[in-house]
Amino acid sequence: MLDHLVYSTPDLAGTVDELRERGVDLVPGGPHDGLGTRNFIGPLGGSAYLEVVGPDPDQPAPARPRPFRIDELTVPTLVTWAVATTDIDTTVARARAAGHDAGVPFGMARRRPDGVLISWRIAFPVTDWDGLAPVLIDWGDAPHPSGGLPGGTRLESLRATHPDPGGVSAALAVVGAELAVTAGEPGLVAELSTPAGRVVLR
Template sequence: MPQPSLGLDHVVIFVEDLQRASEDYGALGFEVVPGGVHAGGLTHNALIPFADSTYLELLAPTTRWKVAALRLPGLRRLSRVVFRSSPSLRRAVRRVRSGEGLVDFAMACSPLAAAVEVLGDSQHVEGPMPGGRVRPDGEQVAWQVAFPDAPVLPFLIEDITPRALRVPPAKTHPCGATGIHAVSIATGSFDRTVALYKTLLGREPFETVAPIPRSLAVEFRLGATQLRVLAPMGANQVLRAHLARRGEGLYNLILRADRSSNLDPARAHGAQITLARS
């Protein structure tokens, strides 16, 4: 089987109210495009497309009662049944119960089956399985996805219909953002997480200066995007508090832009996002 090609596709931000979140991200200086309703009807989304072909996905349940359902006691144990038709939500249940914010990210992969095979015995992967949504204009979009069990790994996506149907053309954003520069993943198992990424990407990481004092960090380069693995050392209260609150997975996001600033996390619905001058 051929070696899969991999590239960052998009980052998922869970929000409770899609309309309100779309308005708030618009106020932060992003052009937000309605995405549509996913197959199964549990979720809908809106997209923020960038010039580097990546995008942010604002993902929300289609009705408010589903937000409450996400936070039911014991839901983590029942999630395999409750969210059988929405594995992306199942993966994010632990962090979603802690509130809005960064919950997942996707790598575009072709062929998808090859990436699943590459992970092999190191990680159980659910898929490939079909996915899709109906756009507001009625156009059907289809893809296939695979979900590793480890929350530190991205889910993998391969388009069935043309990607241009799934991802709208890049927008010029008033905030100056042009793409995703870096994605940071927080973990309590540094060596294991680094080994998983070495297996998936087929390359060694670069050493990097940890952006947070008293933490371990390495960096994988994926095209123009940096994937940073972070783990607390000693009494690092920032990362330890994050891991206790939201679990392993996405920590923060740095967007390539024509200016430098930190976005208001309240307006960004819990997502830690920084604009960095490129």
């Protein structure tokens, strides 16, 4: 089940302004302390949401590269997607037994603008198939970020291309994810409908 899309950018403020002008209603998410990043989030319909993530100017540069390719990007990019699971350890073990290393789950947290600290567990796939193999996320008892988001933006379609669509599809199947994958250069494409019109993220 789609949890969220990850749209990375080297210029968080600029990208948020641009998306808002195009009709995507984004609200502050919060900083990821120690990673040098912060995010804004917006609705995609249902319990899915869009995460726009980039460098946090209020944090020092981290010792390690920022996640989601932020430090290597020159333009905003739809880098990956996240799939929700209620038992991340079992999902990871099942995937590994089937030949896909979905990563090692670890804890993360961020403080929302209202002061509430939310935490979750996440696993980044070792072989991510150019961002098409999803990140796994388990919110546990934490309030889901989609709760209380403004309406108006919906995800109309999500599709992918890759030189090895069969390999990608196999990696998706073992974590219970579904995504249309066709042959082509690696990439994710999301089409959104907004009050201002259609928005395509790549």
